[in-house]
Amino acid sequence: GISAARTRLGHSVMASIAEQCLQPLAINPQQSPRSFYQKWRIVAMDGSTLEVANEKACRDEFGAPGTQQGYTGYPQLRFVSLQEHGTNALFGLALGGYIESEISLAQQSILHLKPDMLCLADRGFAGFPTWQAAQKTGAQLLWRTPKNRIFPVHQRLADGSFLSIIKPSSATLKGMAEPRDGTPIIVRVIEYQMPGLPDAEPLYRLITTLLDEKTAPAEELAALYHARWDIETTFAELKTTLKGADIILRSKTPDLVKQEFWGLLLAHHITRKVMQEAGLKTDQIANDLSFKQSLNIVRRKLPSSGAIPP
Numbered sequence: 001g002i003s004a005a006r007t008r009l010g011h012s013v014m015a016s017i018a019e020q021c022l023q024p025l026a027i028n029p030q031q032s033p034r035s036f037y038q039k040w041r042i043v044a045m046d047g048s049t050l051e052v053a054n055e056k057a058c059r060d061e062f063g064a065p066g067t068q069q070g071y072t073g074y075p076q077l078r079f080v081s082l083q084e085h086g087t088n089a090l091f092g093l094a095l096g097g098y099i100e101s102e103i104s105l106a107q108q109s110i111l112h113l114k115p116d117m118l119c120l121a122d123r124g125f126a127g128f129p130t131w132q133a134a135q136k137t138g139a140q141l142l143w144r145t146p147k148n149r150i151f152p153v154h155q156r157l158a159d160g161s162f163l164s165i166i167k168p169s170s171a172t173l174k175g176m177a178e179p180r181d182g183t184p185i186i187v188r189v190i191e192y193q194m195p196g197l198p199d200a201e202p203l204y205r206l207i208t209t210l211l212d213e214k215t216a217p218a219e220e221l222a223a224l225y226h227a228r229w230d231i232e233t234t235f236a237e238l239k240t241t242l243k244g245a246d247i248i249l250r251s252k253t254p255d256l257v258k259q260e261f262w263g264l265l266l267a268h269h270i271t272r273k274v275m276q277e278a279g280l281k282t283d284q285i286a287n288d289l290s291f292k293q294s295l296n297i298v299r300r301k302l303p304s305s306g307a308i309p310p
Helices: 002-009 012-021 056-062 102-112 128-135 170-175 218-242 254-282 291-305
Strands: 040-051 076-084 089-097 117-121 140-144 162-166 185-192 204-208
Touching (some): 012 254, 076 102, 117 218, 218 254, 218 291
Parallel strands (some): 117 140
Antiparallel strands (some): 040 076, 185 204
């Protein structure tokens, strides 16, 4: 009966609820200092995948990893998300299949950026079209960029960073959607090393829209960038702690897979919201609390809420 009811409900209702509910949780820099750098709300962007049931409809809808000999492994859905630092709240999610690229999904996620945000992202997103689209939202950007990318030095700044430009190659410009705009964009380049750190790369390179080295020193931004890795912890909360030991999502049709995905995200958000509220009441940082313990408390309290299983 529950399965039939889920089928009647479909996924669009859950997607609509998620769109309304999945929002940043930090209120202000005073109450949530880890969520802000100066006046900007710190958010990270990244993507991941989830394996789904090996059904023909799911394979046709989402696609699966492939080799020269054909497809291998389970079908997978792919998603890109924004995450608020300090609260681990996910928002601005774009859902697709394995057959879609992270870059195309990122173009949807960045539409949720706002001028009061500072977005961190890894080098895989640092192409010209994605950077251009993200900058147009008014948000500030701090993204890692591939080390083989060439940046002409236009002005060396006091903290060792320098101003440069990025522009699309002719092939990139040709592949951009109309109306194509290849106007070069001024960026600030920050290069640094991490000596003494095991497995550190020889050189790390960031580009940012924060062009003034006095208001945003290079050393501060280099330290801040590593907050981006928290989104990997958040994905683990969603894919392992919350979902449980099952390798794949339990739903067996594309519509119910999407419904289950949005349900998982709403459950994660509720747990993180409870953690944020508990932290504010006890003068603790929400991110210092245990997600697993908080989830167990929420689960134990569910019977008294009047909800029915499962």
